[in-house]
Amino acid sequence: MNAHSSVYEQDSNDRLQILDPDGNVRPDAEVPDLSEAELLAMYEALVLARRFDRRAISLQRQGRLATYAPMTGQEGSQVATSYALDEQDWLFPTYRDHAAKHVHGMSLTSLLAPLRGYREGYAIPDGVNVMPEYIPIATQIPQAMGMAWGFKLQGQQDRAVLCHFGDGATSEGDFHEGLNFAGVFDVPAVFVCNNNQWAISTPVERQTQSETLAQKADAYGIESVRVDGLDPLAVYQATRGAVRKAKDPGPGEGRPTLIESLQYRFGAHTTSDDPTVYRPDDAAEYYRERDPVDRLRGYLTNEGILTDERQATIEKRVDDRIQTAVEEAESLEADPDDIFEHVYDELPRRLEDQREELRELREKYGDSAFSEVLE
Amino acid sequence: MSSYADTVRENVEAAGDETVSVNQQELHDHSAETLSELTLVEAVADALYTEMSQDERIMVLGEDVGRNGGVFRATDALYDEFGDHRVVDTPLAEAGIVGASIGLALSGMRPVAEIQFMGFVYPAFDQLVSHASRLRSRTHGQSNAPLVVRMPYGGGIRAPEHHSESKEAFFVHEPGLKVVTPSTPYDAKGLLTAAIRDPDPVIFLEPKLIYRAFREEVPESSYELPLDEAAIRREGTDISVFTWGSMTRPTLVAAEELAEEGIDCEVVDLRSLSPLPIDTIVDSFEKTGRGAVVHEAPKTAGVGAEIAATIQEEALLYQEAPIQRIAGYDAHMPLHALEDFYLPQALRIKEGVRDAVEF
Numbered sequence: 100m101n102a103h104s105s106v107y108e109q110d111s112n113d114r115l116q117i118l119d120p121d122g123n124v125r126p127d128a129e130v131p132d133l134s135e136a137e138l139l140a141m142y143e144a145l146v147l148a149r150r151f152d153r154r155a156i157s158l159q160r161q162g163r164l165a166t167y168a169p170m171t172g173q174e175g176s177q178v179a180t181s182y183a184l185d186e187q188d189w190l191f192p193t194y195r196d197h198a199a200k201h202v203h204g205m206s207l208t209s210l211l212a213p214l215r216g217y218r219e220g221y222a223i224p225d226g227v228n229v230m231p232e233y234i235p236i237a238t239q240i241p242q243a244m245g246m247a248w249g250f251k252l253q254g255q256q257d258r259a260v261l262c263h264f265g266d267g268a269t270s271e272g273d274f275h276e277g278l279n280f281a282g283v284f285d286v287p288a289v290f291v292c293n294n295n296q297w298a299i300s301t302p303v304e305r306q307t308q309s310e311t312l313a314q315k316a317d318a319y320g321i322e323s324v325r326v327d328g329l330d331p332l333a334v335y336q337a338t339r340g341a342v343r344k345a346k347d348p349g350p351g352e353g354r355p356t357l358i359e360s361l362q363y364r365f366g367a368h369t370t371s372d373d374p375t376v377y378r379p380d381d382a383a384e385y386y387r388e389r390d391p392v393d394r395l396r397g398y399l400t401n402e403g404i405l406t407d408e409r410q411a412t413i414e415k416r417v418d419d420r421i422q423t424a425v426e427e428a429e430s431l432e433a434d435p436d437d438i439f440e441h442v443y444d445e446l447p448r449r450l451e452d453q454r455e456e457l458r459e460l461r462e463k464y465g466d467s468a469f470s471e472v473l474e
Numbered sequence: 475m476s477s478y479a480d481t482v483r484e485n486v487e488a489a490g491d492e493t494v495s496v497n498q499q500e501l502h503d504h505s506a507e508t509l510s511e512l513t514l515v516e517a518v519a520d521a522l523y524t525e526m527s528q529d530e531r532i533m534v535l536g537e538d539v540g541r542n543g544g545v546f547r548a549t550d551a552l553y554d555e556f557g558d559h560r561v562v563d564t565p566l567a568e569a570g571i572v573g574a575s576i577g578l579a580l581s582g583m584r585p586v587a588e589i590q591f592m593g594f595v596y597p598a599f600d601q602l603v604s605h606a607s608r609l610r611s612r613t614h615g616q617s618n619a620p621l622v623v624r625m626p627y628g629g630g631i632r633a634p635e636h637h638s639e640s641k642e643a644f645f646v647h648e649p650g651l652k653v654v655t656p657s658t659p660y661d662a663k664g665l666l667t668a669a670i671r672d673p674d675p676v677i678f679l680e681p682k683l684i685y686r687a688f689r690e691e692v693p694e695s696s697y698e699l700p701l702d703e704a705a706i707r708r709e710g711t712d713i714s715v716f717t718w719g720s721m722t723r724p725t726l727v728a729a730e731e732l733a734e735e736g737i738d739c740e741v742v743d744l745r746s747l748s749p750l751p752i753d754t755i756v757d758s759f760e761k762t763g764r765g766a767v768v769h770e771a772p773k774t775a776g777v778g779a780e781i782a783a784t785i786q787e788e789a790l791l792y793q794e795a796p797i798q799r800i801a802g803y804d805a806h807m808p809l810h811a812l813e814d815f816y817l818p819q820a821l822r823i824k825e826g827v828r829d830a831v832e833f
Contacts, residue, residue: 165632165810194634216632216811234636235594236566270565272597298566300542306565377541433811442805449774453803457815460825468821469814 105296105382106303106311107329107361113311114325114361117332120389122397131336135404141182141331142399145392147417148174148198151207154421155197155214159370163429164214168195172365173295175391176328177263178202180291180360183338184261189228191243191262195293196232199263205229207424217431237268240277240290247281247288247345247355259287259345261338267298269315270306281355282319287345289338290357293328295364300377316357328360329389332398435461435469478516478523478551478694508694515685517659517692518548518624521666522586524696526556529584532670535562536571536588545590546626546685572598575621576606585621586670592627592679593636599644606675607650622669626682627655628720628770629817632810639807640771645677646748646780653748654701655679657722659690661745664699672701679747681720704751706758710740713831714758716781717768718744721818725768728823737831747777755781756788764830766798768818773801795833800826 117128124130133141152171158164170177173195181190181202190203197210204227212220213232221231233239243262250258268274269292281288292312296303309315316323322344326337341356348354363386367374374380399405439446439454446454461469512520526532534549540563543550553561564571568589575585589595595602602623609619629638645653652674656662662680669676707722708729717725722743729739742758744751759765765785767778778799785797800818808816 166634213635213809216809216813218809234634235596267566270567270570272567272569298537299545300538300540301563301566305563371545376543377538431811433815435812435815438803438805438808438812438816447804450804453773453805457803460822461815464821469819 105363106294107296107363108385114327114359115333115337116327116330117336118330118394118398120394122394122399122401124398129336131332131339133335137182138395138399138404139409141178141335142395142405143413143417144178144182144198144202145174145331145395146413147201147420148178149392150414150417151197151201151210151421154425155211156366156370158425159214164211165216166369166371167214168369169366170195170197172386172391173293173328173362174198175331175395176291176293176334176360176362179331179334180261180263180338180358183335183342184259185257185342187228187258188342189230189243189246189258189260191230191239191246191260192232193239193263193265194232194234195265196263200229200232203227203229207420208427211424211428212431215428215431217428217433218437219431237264237271237273237277240264240268240273241280242277243290244277244281244284244286244288244355247286248284251284251286251354257346259289259342261289261291261342263291263293265298266292266294266296266303266306266312267301268292269312275315275319278316278319278321278355278357282321282353285354287354288356289341289345290355291338292357292359293362294359295362297364297368297374297378299368299372300374311359313357313359321353321355321357323357323359325359325361328362329386329391329394331391331395334360435466478520509691510694511689512659512663512692513686513689514656514659514662514681515546515548516550517656517662517690518666518680519550519552520692520694521663521670522549522552523555524663524694525667525670526552526560528696530560531582531584532586533560533562533578533583534586534588535564535575535578537564537566537590539563539588544588546682548624548626548680548685549588568594568596568598569601572601572606572623575623576601576609576619579619579621580617584670587621587623589623589625591633591637591639592625592641593639595623595625595641598623602645602651602675602677603648607648610650610674618673619675620673622666622672622676622678624666624678624680626680626685628681628683629807629813630683630720632813635809638810638813640769640802642677642679642747642769643771643776646777650674651748652676652701652746653679654746655681655719656745657681657684657707657719657743659688659692661699661705663692664697665701665745667696668698668701671698676701679719683720684723687723699745702746702749702751704745704754705743706740706754707743708739708741710738710762712738712762713764713766713827714740714742714755714762715766715768715823715827716742716744716755716758716778718747719770721768721770724818724820725823728820728827731820732824732827735828737827739827750780750784752784752788755784759785759789760792763792763794764797764833765793766800766823766826766830768800768823768826770802770817772804773799774804776801795830798826798830
């Protein structure tokens with residue numbers, strides 16, 4: 100497959116776009132109503148995401164993190180979708196949506212903790228409305244629908260739920276069941292399909308014979324929009340509109356929306372994956388020219404909002420924050436008792452016995468005796 | 475047609491990797507005795523390759539099994555050799571993969587489906603337990619579902635959440651399914667070959683912890699191992715330790731260390747979890763009078779419970795001590811920082827065996 104046959108390249112008029120690859124506002128496009136401070140904050144989140152991604156990959160290579168799912172090329176859409184949420188809205192992320200989680204309130208340390216093997220990173224801090232990442236594909240979609248349904252049933256009109264998933268997820272039954280329910284019960288949900296065109300080694304053309312993923316919404320009677328996922332302002336606008344409609348639909352409008360955010364997975368599926376086995380890299384340059392971070396930077400520079408000095412300040416600030424988070428994550432310590440905590444509200448007798456058994460073994464032999472290589 | 479080992483050798487030569495010990499002379503000699511040194515995951519690919527070369531009805535389907543050769547390379551080289559009609563990258567849908575496999579089997583094909591990790595099999599559970607397992611009984615024996623569902627299982631590789639499960643008991647509990655798991659490359663090829671040729675649906679569990687742990691001589695030609703026979707990996711007189719898959723090696727390590735303490739373990743690698751190789755279990759137990767079971771899955775209602783109950787039924791009067799279940803705890807598989815504390819290993823195996831012997 101080459102760049103010119105990809106779904107991204109096919110027809111650029113079929114999707115919402117605001118910025119051209121150099122960050123110029125397209126003719127007839129309207130820039131979303133965001134203040135300079137908001138635009139700069141969004142840009143800083145993008146720079147943070149890009150540099151976090153690089154650092155995480157590097158840490159994984161050094162054996163300091165386990166398998167990591169990179170997001171380079173997709174962080175523009177992640178940051179923009181979370182910026183379009185209100186604080187009280189809920190986010191259902193996948194294992195790749197690090198930047199989306201962070202913008203909606205999860206600390207950088209909490210993003211790193213599971214990659215160090217600690218479940219603490221999945222905990223939902225008070226006041227933060229982010230579910231733990233979903234790894235089994237598409238399973239979050241009916242759940243996000245259900246939460247949105249529940250908010251509607253309880254009259255919480257100011258709440259929406261945003262659910263992320265990839266192009267591969269549209270092949271799972273859960274996607275279809277979730278969207279169908281969303282239409283039937285008219286729930287305040289925004290389904291964001293991050294179409295990065297690759298489900299590990301399987302190109303999106305192999306997932307479906309449909310021309311677009313957005314059109315799958317038609318089957319369920321819900322609205323859809325296709326957006327250039329490498330254009331952060333366009334993603335913001337599409338998502339903001341969907342969130343508003345979810346909470347306060349106009350006459351004849353339904354609440355749920357499927358957003359197909361067209362992207363490209365610049366890197367590997369995870370650090371365990373080698374895309375050179377199955378994917379020619381002739382598309383890479385095409386997408387690098389449309390890089391979401393560079394594009395927003397171009398716009399902000401053109402507008403005189405971003406200066407070299409501000410850029411340097413931002414880079415220094417995000418690097419410091421990443422460094423602090425890495426140090427915090429690396430200082431976490433495992434407590435084997437944690438294996439038994441939180442399985443149930445109350446520990447059943449057998450689990451209590453098992454916890455005691457492990458405690459006695461640790462006391463007798465020491466923790467280092469448990470780290471023998473199993474194989 | 476070239477053999478799987480030829481392909482591996484070519485790949486190794488192309489990569490300039492001299493650390494892989496492939497006997498060049500033997501690889502060029504296509505006699506029945508030809509052997510190659512394979513890892514367990516290579517033996518899986520070898521079995522698929524060899525069977526597909528001989529039977530055009532056999533096809534492989536799943537997520538990333540084609541061009542990518544599988545996320546663990548268990549279907550390496552198949553796509554290039556057999557093409558995209560027989561080595562099929564499917565849409566991402568486990569229920570679709572297994573449901574399609576049942577239909578393919580009904581049409582006369584012999585599908586070998588891959589579920590990428592055992593923790594992702596649940597969407598396909600309905601297809602397996604409501605249909606694959608009972609097609610034979612529902613049609614009064616007139617139809618069957620000769621398919622294999624391969625899936626890597628187990629922990630110990632520092633994998634993300636949902637990538638380390640051992641849920642064999644779900645499938646053992648379902649009548650009509652066979653469940654097998656190898657612990658060596660030689661067994662992997664022989665058991666998978668037999669599974670592909672078997673007229674009933676077979677769940678083939680691959681211990682990913684030892685996919686590449688060691689190499690072993692594997693015949694290049696086809697051979698089958700019976701799907702219902704255990705292997706005695708170490709003979710002993712004091713206690714029978716029953717295990718399978720990736721727990722076999724730590725159990726053998728524990729047995730050697732216990733031998734220095736004067737405890738002589740018999741280590742039985744079940745290989746087949748359904749049907750259970752009851753005769754071997756009972757014979758071994760009657761010899762030693764003491765038993766332990768080692769598995770990664772949670773203790774409660776694990777296969778260890780079935781083995782202990784079977785021994786009570788068949789050999790009660792030989793029993794000299796409670797049967798020890800050395801298993802995962804009744805909690806979810808933790809993220810990797812704690813997995814060494816969750817999984818049985820030589821330390822816990824030795825402790826459990828001593829409890830049984832000193833009872």
